[in-house]
Structure formats: structure tokens, C-alpha cells
Amino acid sequence: MSVPAATDDRSAVHFVRDLWLLMKPELTLLSVFTSLASAFLALRDPQPSQIVIFPLLALGTLLVGGGAGAFNQVLERDADLLMKRTERRPLPDRRLLPSEGLLFAGIVSAVGIGTLSVIGLLPALLAATTFLSYVFLYTPLKRITPLATIIGAIPGALPTLIGWTAVSASLTPEAFTLFAILYYWQLPHFYAIGWVYRADYRNAGFRLLTNMDDTGARVATRVVVNQVLLLLVSISPALVGMVERSYIIVALIVGAAFLLFGWRFLRATSGQDSGAAARRLFFASLFYLPVIFSAMIVYKVDR
Secondary structure, eight states, X not given: OHHHHHHHHHHXXXXXXXXXXXXXXXXXXXXXXXXXXXXXXXXXXXXXXXXXXXXXXXXXXXXXXXXXHHHHHHHTHHHHHTOTTTTTSTTTTTSSOHXXXXXXXHHHHHHHHHHXXXXXXXHHHHHHHHHHHIIIIIHHHTTTOTTHHHHHHHHHHHHHHHHHHHHHSSOOHHHHHHHHHHHHHHHHHHHHHHHHTHHHHHHHTOOOGGGSOSSSHHHHHHHHHHHHHHHHHHTHHHHTTSBOTTHHHHHHHHHHHHHHHHHHHHHHTTSSOHHHHHHHHHHHHHHHHHHHHHHHHHTBOOO
């Protein structure tokens, strides 16, 4: 009798693991980090009662982001089966049924929005907007227009506003500086992924710029342009008085280093090394974001 019990336990663990994978944990945890960092930056005169906001914000953002990711995987399960990087996801690999994924996505999204509504109406509304625009705008647009990446970066940047309004209950210029940083960061990040896996995306029928550009020159040019814009907006928190002026030095150094990877990608498009350059750009983007938000936290002005 012990063998079936062990098998059941193992199956339960695998089921829970697959539900976790359905939430796109890498992207979702990044959203949690940026929302929490934004909430901390919004603190003016911290009160003990505000401590409870942070675990609620983390849970709510995790569930809404995870629910959106799960819905996305339900809608794209057939396309995921055609791509090597996604064919082993729970739905295309048939470890989960579409009905299970849909039910899970609906429950966690609703609970997430409900959790954020405990904090306030505005963060809950922003979370609902994030969910709806990611699932019902960005997801279908990927098959229609290469502008989907630019449009999809909007819901991708909204966690900063969710975090800010969880503390301040209002949208201020400071909040939009954080939104702009996350928005412009996403474009080099996702263009790099798109270029590395362009054959996969083309095979699955996605109309992304990265699989419509034979040489990669247009993609790399957009990467560099958006990195320059990112460099410019990254100093804006100091200009609006959110952080000390010393932060500008860090932002310029880190931004210039990130830009260097984009420039190398642009140069590599004339040769055979563009894939490797895009991978290095991708990993540089993963380094840049936590560093720039951590720098803002370190240099935060007590107001």
C-alpha cells in the first residue's frame, strides 16, 4: 500500500510544480520585485501600520501576474507546442488540461485582485488593467503586428504603478518615472529574447519584428535607441527629488554599460555572431534592472 501513496505524493508535487510553471515565475517574480521596490520608494513618513502593505502587495502582484501568465499559456498552448523553448511547458506537454489551466488562472487572478483591493481601490484597478491588457490585448496582437512588443511593455511596466499607489494612493510624477524605466528596459530585454529564438517564433506564427528582420539590423537599432531612452529616463528619479543626486552617477555608469551590450549586438548583425551577442545583451538586461532599482532604494530621499 505504501507504493501507491508515494506515487500519489509524487504526483501531487508534480501537479503543484506545473501550476507554478504555468504562472511564468521568472516574469512574475520580477513584477513582484519592481512593485515592492516602487512601494518602498513611495514611502514618505513610514508608519508601523504600513508594514502589512508589503506582504499583501507581494501576494497580490504574484497572483495577478501569475494568473495573467497562466491565461497566456492557455491561449498559446498550440503555439508553444511548435517552439523548442516552450514545448515542455505543462499544457503543450499535456501534463495539465486546458480546463485545469483556465480554472487555475481565473482563481489566482481573482484572488490577486481581491488581495490588492484590501490595500486600496487604485492598485486593484491597475492590477485588473494589467491582467486584461496582457491577456486580451498583447497576447492576440503577437500574431497580428510586430507592434505587440511595444504595446505589451505597457502592462509589463504597470507593477511599478501598482506598488507606488499601494503606499501613496495616488499617481504622481515620481510614479511615472519608475514606469518609464521599466517600460524602456523591457524592449531591449524582449528584443534580445526574440532574436535568439526568432526561428521558434517564426515557426509558431508570431509576427514579431525579430523574425521579420533577416539581418537583425532593425532589431538592434531599436535596441540601442531604447537603451538611450532608458539611460535618459533612468536619471529622472533624481530630477523629481525621489533620490539623491549621487544616484545619477550610478544610473549613468550602469546605463552606459548596458548600452555597450546593445551596441555590440548592433555591430554583430553584420557578421555571424549576432545570436551570441543577443544572449549577452539578455543577461546584461537581467543585471541592469535589479541594480538600478536597488540604487534608487539606497539613494532614496527621506521626505
